[in-house]
Amino acid sequence: MTGPFFELDLDTLSGLKPLRPVxxxxxxxxxxVLETLQEAVAHLRRTPEVILxxxxxxxxxxxxxxxxxxxxxxxxxxxxxxxxxxxLLERGQAIxxxxxxxxxxxxxxxxIDIDLIQVGARVRNDPHLVLPHPHAHERAFVLVPWLDAxxxxxxxxxxxxxxxVAGMDCSGVRLVPDxxxxxx
Numbered sequence: 001m002t003g004p005f006f007e008l009d010l011d012t013l014s015g016l017k018p019l020r021p022v023x024x025x026x027x028x029x030x031x032x033v034l035e036t037l038q039e040a041v042a043h044l045r046r047t048p049e050v051i052l053x054x055x056x057x058x059x060x061x062x063x064x065x066x067x068x069x070x071x072x073x074x075x076x077x078x079x080x081x082x083x084x085x086x087x088l089l090e091r092g093q094a095i096x097x098x099x100x101x102x103x104x105x106x107x108x109x110x111x112i113d114i115d116l117i118q119v120g121a122r123v124r125n126d127p128h129l130v131l132p133h134p135h136a137h138e139r140a141f142v143l144v145p146w147l148d149a150x151x152x153x154x155x156x157x158x159x160x161x162x163x164x165v166a167g168m169d170c171s172g173v174r175l176v177p178d179x180x181x182x183x184x
Contacts, residue, residue: 017082018082019051019080019081019082020080020081020082020119020120020121020122021053021078021079021080021118021119021120022050022078022079022080022081022088022116022118022119022120023076023077023078023079023116023117023118023119023146023153024044024076024077024078024079024092024114024115024116024117025074025075025076025077025113025114025115025117025133025136025141025142025145025146026040026041026074026075026076026077026112026113026114026115027061027072027073027074027075027112027113027141028072028073028110028111028112028113029063029069029070029071029072029073029109029110030070030109030110030111031100031111033072033073033111034058034073034179034180034181036099036100036111036112037058037073037075037112037181038181038182039099040095040096040099040112040114041055041075041077041181041182041183041184042184043095043098043099044077044079044091044092044095044114045183045184047083047091049081049082049083050079050080050081050083050088050091051079051080051081052077052078052079052183053078053079053080054077054078054149054150054183055075055076055077055078055149055181055182055183056075056076056077056145056146056148056149057075057145057148057175057176057177057179057180058073058074058075058175058176058179058180058181059073059074059075059141059144059145059148059173059174059175059176060072060073060074060173060174060175060176061073061074061140061141061172061173061174062141062172062173064139064141069109070109072141073176073179074141074142074145074173075145075181076117076142076145076146076148076149077149078149078150081119085116085119085122085124085129085131086128086129088116088119089116089128089129092114092115092116093114095112095114096112096113096114099111099112100112101113115133115142116129116131116133117132117133117136117142117146117155118131118132118133118136118155118156119131121156123156123157131156132155132156132157132158136155136158137155137157137158137164138168140165140168140169140170140172140173141172141173143155143161143164143165143168144165144170144173145173146161147161147162147165
């Protein structure tokens with residue numbers, strides 16, 4: 001007995017969406033910061049539809065905004081994802097909450113901060129999410145680690161990250177050679 005032959009388009013059936021490059025900036029200055037950064041990376045690694053592709057070295061950075069607080073440790077994490085940008089943002093916030101982030105003073109001390117910097121060529125400007133991140137182009141604590149993770153990085157609307165870094169004061173961003181956060 002033979003049945004009908006079907007030619008299946010697996011991409012159509014599975015609803016595959018294109019992978020888009022994603023840039024996360026992670027930092028903190030309260031508690032066991034290196035351990036918290038590593039846990040945040042592990043949580044992002046376990047997120048469905050998120051594939052981690054690169055990570056910067058760890059940088060100590062002077063506080064930005066509210067300067068009377070301890071220095072931060074910062075990294076940039078590169079990924080690819082099919083998730084909508086709002087879901088990526090929500091996932092980052094859920095990880096912050098799980099790792100003890102208390103939302104208090106704007107730019108104040110925190111155990112972990114996970115910022116969504118860029119998602120492919122997405123441009124978004126609403127009260128919930130602005131992409132690319134509206135201050136990334138002026139923050140050495142984002143750009144220096146990003147350049148470390150990707151020498152060819154480009155910030156949408158602002159150009160090559162290497163050019164942005166070359167034109168700014170990066171004295172408040174220092175490599176911490178003995179500190180390591182790894183891709184799990």
